[in-house]
Amino acid sequence: RVSSDGKPEKFQPPPKPVIIDKQKQKEERRFLSPEFIPPRGRTDPLKFYIERKDMIQRRRVFNIPEFYVGHVLAVTTADPHANEKTSRFVGICIQRGGKGLGATFVLRNVIEDQGVEICYELYNPRIQAIEVLKLEKRLDDNLMYLRDALPEYSTFDVNMKPVSRLDHEEVPVNKLQVRMKPKPWSKRWERPKYNIKGIKFELPESKMKAAQKWSQPWLEFDMLREYDTSKLEDKIWREVREGLKN
Amino acid sequence: MMPIWTKSGEKHAVTLLKVQDCHVLRYISKEESGGKTSKLLVGGKNASPFFKSESAMEIFKEAGVPRKQKVSMFNVTDDAIIKPGTPLYAAHFRPGQFVDVTAKTIGKGFQGVMKRWGFKGQPASHGQTKTHRRPGAISTNKAAKVYPGKKMPGKMGNIYRTSYGLKVWRINTKHDIIYVNGSVPGHTNCLVKVKDSKLPTYKDCNKNPPFPTFFADGDEKLPEDLYDDEVFQFTDPSVTYA
Numbered sequence: 281r282v283s284s285d286g287k288p289e290k291f292q293p294p295p296k297p298v299i300i301d302k303q304k305q306k307e308e309r310r311f312l313s314p315e316f317i318p319p320r321g322r323t324d325p326l327k328f329y330i331e332r333k334d335m336i337q338r339r340r341v342f343n344i345p346e347f348y349v350g351h352v353l354a355v356t357t358a359d360p361h362a363n364e365k366t367s368r369f370v371g372i373c374i375q376r377g378g379k380g381l382g383a384t385f386v387l388r389n390v391i392e393d394q395g396v397e398i399c400y401e402l403y404n405p406r407i408q409a410i411e412v413l414k415l416e417k418r419l420d421d422n423l424m425y426l427r428d429a430l431p432e433y434s435t436f437d438v439n440m441k442p443v444s445r446l447d448h449e450e451v452p453v454n455k456l457q458v459r460m461k462p463k464p465w466s467k468r469w470e471r472p473k474y475n476i477k478g479i480k481f482e483l484p485e486s487k488m489k490a491a492q493k494w495s496q497p498w499l500e501f502d503m504l505r506e507y508d509t510s511k512l513e514d515k516i517w518r519e520v521r522e523g524l525k526n
Numbered sequence: 527m528m529p530i531w532t533k534s535g536e537k538h539a540v541t542l543l544k545v546q547d548c549h550v551l552r553y554i555s556k557e558e559s560g561g562k563t564s565k566l567l568v569g570g571k572n573a574s575p576f577f578k579s580e581s582a583m584e585i586f587k588e589a590g591v592p593r594k595q596k597v598s599m600f601n602v603t604d605d606a607i608i609k610p611g612t613p614l615y616a617a618h619f620r621p622g623q624f625v626d627v628t629a630k631t632i633g634k635g636f637q638g639v640m641k642r643w644g645f646k647g648q649p650a651s652h653g654q655t656k657t658h659r660r661p662g663a664i665s666t667n668k669a670a671k672v673y674p675g676k677k678m679p680g681k682m683g684n685i686y687r688t689s690y691g692l693k694v695w696r697i698n699t700k701h702d703i704i705y706v707n708g709s710v711p712g713h714t715n716c717l718v719k720v721k722d723s724k725l726p727t728y729k730d731c732n733k734n735p736p737f738p739t740f741f742a743d744g745d746e747k748l749p750e751d752l753y754d755d756e757v758f759q760f761t762d763p764s765v766t767y768a
Contacts (some may be wrong), residue, residue, distance in 0.1 A: 296549040321714075322714055322715065323714055324544070324715060326544070326701060327528075329543055330542070330701065330703065331528060331697065334760055337761060338760040341760065341761065341762070341763060341764075342764060347593070358534075358535065358765055358766050358767050359767070360767040365767045380528065381528055381529050382528070382529045401528075401529070401537075404531065404535075404537070405531050405535065405758045405760075405762075405764050405765040406535045406764065406765050407764060408764050408766070409679065440706070452723065
């Protein structure tokens with residue numbers, strides 16, 4: 281190129297491309313275990329603060345991994361009556377209940393054609409280890425319907441190897457639709473109050489329509505039932521992170 | 527209420543009681559009260575001074591203390607008398623001690639005889655006419671009267687009741703919280719009176735208590751949390767059976 285005064289212009293290198301690493305920019309994925317969020321009530325917040333201190337203290341000594349309903353976990357507990365004084369149980373987490381130190385989770389597995397469910401307390405000092413073998417969220421928060429589903433959906437190999445997974449990926453959602461045993465079921469899962477999306481209902485259309493009679497469409501607009509936990513969650517998440525840092 | 531685990535892995539349910547602004551209000555000598563021991567008036571939880579008469583506020587003015595919501599009496603021996611106006615803390619109790627807790631039970635209002643006294647009522651069917659939750663007969667023919675104190679429907683709850691022999695598992699000196707075994711009468715955040723246990727089995731359980739009470743400005747510096755020997759502390763690793 282020739283510039284205006286005749287001399288060849290000095291070579292200008294092209295501007296360096298600015299690499300925006302989308303993954304690093306994306307905010308670190310926040311996960312607050314549901315038992316930290318206090319229930320709505322008239323209890324003094326000081327009680328929840330004291331409980332949280334104990335929970336953080338326990339988490340510092342013993343690692344409780346992040347897990348949701350639908351994960352396959354292996355739990356080893358200390359058992360005074362077992363041979364090696366430890367007992368290991370593998371199962372799919374079907375329910376997470378309780379708040380504070382008494383938080384529990386139920387693991388289900390089918391061993392030798394017998395369905396077994398064990399309810400473990402997260403903060404029980406007898407638990408030696410919790411390993412997450414398979415990470416996958418399901419379409420529902422509560423998988424109690426697996427009791428009425430075909431047993432193949434609840435069987436998991438006891439010696440299963442942990443499935444590897446990258447840290448920063450989102451937890452995958454398994455959109456599996458489960459097939460059920462013939463009715464009667466322990467609960468009428470087709471009714472809208474359970475709001476189950478993970479079952480492949482093979483019932484006739486008339487039955488499904490009849491179940492909608494029990495729907496309560498006004499519930500989602502009920503303002504007295506609203507419990508906005510976003511600010512509380514924020515505060516608690518910061519507190520938990522501070523406690524676990526050191 | 528909270529769970530607490532022992533070192534052997536057993537779980538116990540525990541109630542948290544907070545000692546909120548407790549002060550000693552007055553000393554009543556044995557002759558003045560007419561009882562067997564002298565008494566100390568103790569008040570807890572500050573409240574507004576504007577809604578009581580002047581005569582009621584005299585006791586608080588004398589002790590130099592804001593008006594308290596609950597005032598209760600404790601029988602004390604002569605060597606345990608404390609000067610009015612001293613604050614009382616949760617460290618007055620120690621883990622391993624046994625305690626009686628008194629409070630007003632939850633009020634249930636006017637209740638029928640089945641809920642109030644646990645009567646069995648009558649069957650739901652087989653010809654019962656309008657009689658399913660009634661008391662039935664109230665006296666015999668020979669008595670020709672109803673005995674005083676007969677169990678009948680009436681206002682249930684909102685009376686003082688005590689749970690005896692509750693073990694103290696843990697004390698938090700920073701927030702003045704006592705962790706007491708089991709449940710305690712009363713609703714959440716209600717006012718409660720905590721005393722040393724009067725049961726004969728726990729007469730000698732308290733070794734070296736802070737006598738007459740724990741003084742915050744004294745020489746003794748306590749750690750933030752005091753635990754009983756058997757309590758599993760969360761700083762320890764998981765429980766194993768060797």
